[in-house]
Amino acid sequence: MAPGVERSEEGIDMRDGRTRKHVKPRAGGIEQYLAAHEVKLMVVSGPGMGRSFTIDRECITVGRGPGVDLVFDNPEMSRQHAAIEFSGGCFRIRDLGSTNGIVLNGRQTQAGDIKHGYRFEIGSQGFQFVVEKRDAEPDTYELTGEM
Secondary structure, three states: OOOOOEEEOOEEEOOOOOEEEEOOOOOOOHHHHHHHEEEEEEEEEOOOOOOEEEOOOOEEEEEOOOOOOEEOOOOOOOOOOEEEEEEOOEEEEEEOOOOOOEEEOOEEEOEEEEOOOOEEEEOOEEEEEEEEEOOOOOOEEEEOOOO
């Protein structure tokens, strides 16, 4: 930190002694990523076409259920078919030992990174992964003394 600048619980006192910068809490991992991005899973074909689901945590499971986060009435899906996981700053999809597997961008896979626009299929049901950047909140300052 620069000389003459002090950090307190309320924020950072600036050099002029009259201004304090409000500090936004910094979270690591998924919290930080989701603060900057909106992440959704769109159903693009098959049962539920047109539906969209917000990805709001580190791991989301997909299948026929029970015990999964996103339940689909699709006989081609296993009860616990796949997991969408956030790790190392990116999302991955992973097969959970299903019968029919996952096709990611046209290729059969057990696991793979997924990025904005990537598509995957579970049986005849198609999904698209959507990541949109959120508008950043501007830094906030307040005057603490007389001018």
